[in-house]
Amino acid sequence: MRWFRNDSTQPIYSQEDSQWDSFLEASFISYVSGFELSRKYILVKITLRNDNILNLYFLGEIPAILVLDFDPESDVSGLLYEVQERLKRSLHIVVKKERPTINPEYTTYWLFLRGLEGREGTVEIGTYKDWKKSYGGEISEQLRNFARAISPTPITCIVLWYHDSQLNLHLKQVLNSIEQAFEDAVNFVIATKYPGEIQEIKNEFDVEIINIAIDQLCSGLDVISSSKGGIVESNEYFLPSSSNAPIRITSEDRKWLEEELEIVHLNVGTIAPDLNEAPDLNERIGRRFLRGAEITWHELSLHVDVNREKTDKNKRQVENELTRRRALRINLYHEAGAGGTTVARRILWELHERFPCAILKRSKPLETSKRLSRLASLTGLLLIDSYKIPERQVDELYNYVRSNQLSVVFLHVQRRSPLRIKKERTGLEATLSNKEYWQFVEKFSQYEPEKRPKLEKLEVKTAFYFVLQTFEREFLGLERYVGSRLEKLNSDQKRILLFLAISHHYAQHSIKAQAFAEFLGIPKNRTVNLKEAFSSCEDVLDILIEEKGKYWRTTHDLVAQEVLTQGLITPGADRRIWKQNLSSIAKNFA
Numbered sequence: 001m002r003w004f005r006n007d008s009t010q011p012i013y014s015q016e017d018s019q020w021d022s023f024l025e026a027s028f029i030s031y032v033s034g035f036e037l038s039r040k041y042i043l044v045k046i047t048l049r050n051d052n053i054l055n056l057y058f059l060g061e062i063p064a065i066l067v068l069d070f071d072p073e074s075d076v077s078g079l080l081y082e083v084q085e086r087l088k089r090s091l092h093i094v095v096k097k098e099r100p101t102i103n104p105e106y107t108t109y110w111l112f113l114r115g116l117e118g119r120e121g122t123v124e125i126g127t128y129k130d131w132k133k134s135y136g137g138e139i140s141e142q143l144r145n146f147a148r149a150i151s152p153t154p155i156t157c158i159v160l161w162y163h164d165s166q167l168n169l170h171l172k173q174v175l176n177s178i179e180q181a182f183e184d185a186v187n188f189v190i191a192t193k194y195p196g197e198i199q200e201i202k203n204e205f206d207v208e209i210i211n212i213a214i215d216q217l218c219s220g221l222d223v224i225s226s227s228k229g230g231i232v233e234s235n236e237y238f239l240p241s242s243s244n245a246p247i248r249i250t251s252e253d254r255k256w257l258e259e260e261l262e263i264v265h266l267n268v269g270t271i272a273p274d275l276n277e278a279p280d281l282n283e284r285i286g287r288r289f290l291r292g293a294e295i296t297w298h299e300l301s302l303h304v305d306v307n308r309e310k311t312d313k314n315k316r317q318v319e320n321e322l323t324r325r326r327a328l329r330i331n332l333y334h335e336a337g338a339g340g341t342t343v344a345r346r347i348l349w350e351l352h353e354r355f356p357c358a359i360l361k362r363s364k365p366l367e368t369s370k371r372l373s374r375l376a377s378l379t380g381l382l383l384i385d386s387y388k389i390p391e392r393q394v395d396e397l398y399n400y401v402r403s404n405q406l407s408v409v410f411l412h413v414q415r416r417s418p419l420r421i422k423k424e425r426t427g428l429e430a431t432l433s434n435k436e437y438w439q440f441v442e443k444f445s446q447y448e449p450e451k452r453p454k455l456e457k458l459e460v461k462t463a464f465y466f467v468l469q470t471f472e473r474e475f476l477g478l479e480r481y482v483g484s485r486l487e488k489l490n491s492d493q494k495r496i497l498l499f500l501a502i503s504h505h506y507a508q509h510s511i512k513a514q515a516f517a518e519f520l521g522i523p524k525n526r527t528v529n530l531k532e533a534f535s536s537c538e539d540v541l542d543i544l545i546e547e548k549g550k551y552w553r554t555t556h557d558l559v560a561q562e563v564l565t566q567g568l569i570t571p572g573a574d575r576r577i578w579k580q581n582l583s584s585i586a587k588n589f590a
Contacts, residue, residue: 019212020245026189026208039154040065046164047071058218060086061225067110096122102149128169143181155186165197212243220245237265239356264357269297292477300349315347325379327402329410334428337464356380363393369400379407386414430462444470482562488537505560510553
């Protein structure tokens with residue numbers, strides 16, 4: 001988690017995205033050590049209620065020596081009520097005409113600027129003129145007493161200003177009194193969601209205005225408090241917000257969300273998989289992915305994948321839509337074996353520090369929409385793989401998301417035919433460009449150096465073929481890759497494929513397409529086009545090569561063997577018995 005490691009190589013965010021970091025810098029707060037101990041903090045706040053701010057109590061993490069509170073009911077229904085148990089210091093309530101002995105090291109003094117309900121003669125909630133007459137001199141004298149006790153320690157005054165523009169004149173009076181009491185020793189930070197309403201204050205005082213939602217501010221303070229020393233529990237889940245303040249996910253919410261979603265939280269991928277729990281991972285990191293396994297977040301963090309040239313274009317499209325903060329579907333079309341899922345996961349990894357990201361594992365659309373609403377503090381990004389989630393469920397979920405006005409962008413990964421991909425501006429073709437090809441050569445040669453000469457001369461330049469040639473029988477995805485193509489064939493198409501596999505595996509020969517003329521019912525005086533023969537299931541062409549002279553064979557001997565294994569047994573049968581069924585097809589082949 002970059003911001004916990006205090007890494008200086010921060011990503012470039014927009015002005016709004018960096019508001020949390022601006023708040024920390026202006027307030028002299030560190031991700032690692034928390035609040036600066038060599039200074040004192042003053043907190044100024046208006047009325048805040050926990051009925052619409054779920055995590056208000058985290059404001060108690062601010063080690064304020066003095067709280068200036070405009071809320072006369074703060075002790076029974078406001079901030080004081082919420083934070084009392086979290087205060088790090090003893091609490092001393094101060095009302096009009098009280099002059100406490102000030103102990104700046106161990107006590108928080110809570111001064112009520114408009115009085116406290118229940119304290120006779122203290123409440124003044126009338127006009128500004130009446131309030132100033134009653135409290136103007138009182139506040140100035142109280143602040144001078146604190147300044148004498150604290151001087152010459154530097155002061156940070158944090159102002160929380162939400163929903164109470166009618167008290168702007170009151171705030172100006174208070175800031176003026178603070179400035180007069182502490183002079184150059186104080187700096188002001190105002191956190192608000194309404195910076196335009198206090199522009200006059202900014203013009204009059206030297207203040208830093210931070211545009212940040214109060215709930216995001218509270219969540220960020222919670223994380224700062226719990227991560228002092230730069231250590232965060234690996235099982236903690238945090239999501240980003242529009243201000244870049246991390247949002248904690250409770251363990252209860254986490255369990256509920258994970259019923260259908262894989263959450264790409266902020267500290268995902270920072271810890272390598274436990275080899276004791278997964279002994280098969282006891283190999284060089286990244287090798288298992290290159291052998292055909294799904295890429296892990298840890299591997300993405302180490303960039304063991306090879307970027308396809310269209311990855312950045314697809315990422316920019318997704319990012320642009322996320323910043324518009326609306327519901328939208330983006331289709332990521334790819335040919336089989338082109339790495340569409342890996343590209344999609346790379347996009348999520350690149351964006352997960354700025355936007356809440358998740359992968360849809362399964363869906364009951366109505367329930368899923370409720371879970372997504374919990375994640376969408378900013379526009380959320382949801383990865384959906386058509387291989388796992390039916391189109392009907394995706395449509396239904398999208399309708400719920402739009403009707404509930406949730407800001408969620410769907411990144412829908414869908415496999416398409418080569419002809420369809422060529423029409424898509426951002427679609428991923430299986431065949432690698434020349435630049436991609438040599439990047440693949442470099443990457444795979446790092447893991448199997450002795451295979452480099454062969455990889456530099458590949459006749460089929462696809463990611464699938466790279467894996468097959470590099471790792472051969474160690475390729476983890478061969479069975480699934482071939483099986484997904486066989487399942488779509490009719491009996492005649494399947495038989496042609498079996499003939500090609502027999503010829504390749506047992507004789508290392510290809511077969512001329514014209515040899516299938518009679519079998520296909522085509523007159524011998526007409527040219528046979530095998531691409532047309534497989535037009536209803538053109539994915540099968542991914543495992544075939546057309547050589548000069550219209551000769552055809554399977555792409556690799558291991559592919560031929562897998563075609564024979566799956567093609568000569570019934571689904572679910574023992575794979576080892578395929579040779580027993582070879583004789584019947586061999587007679588027809590002969």
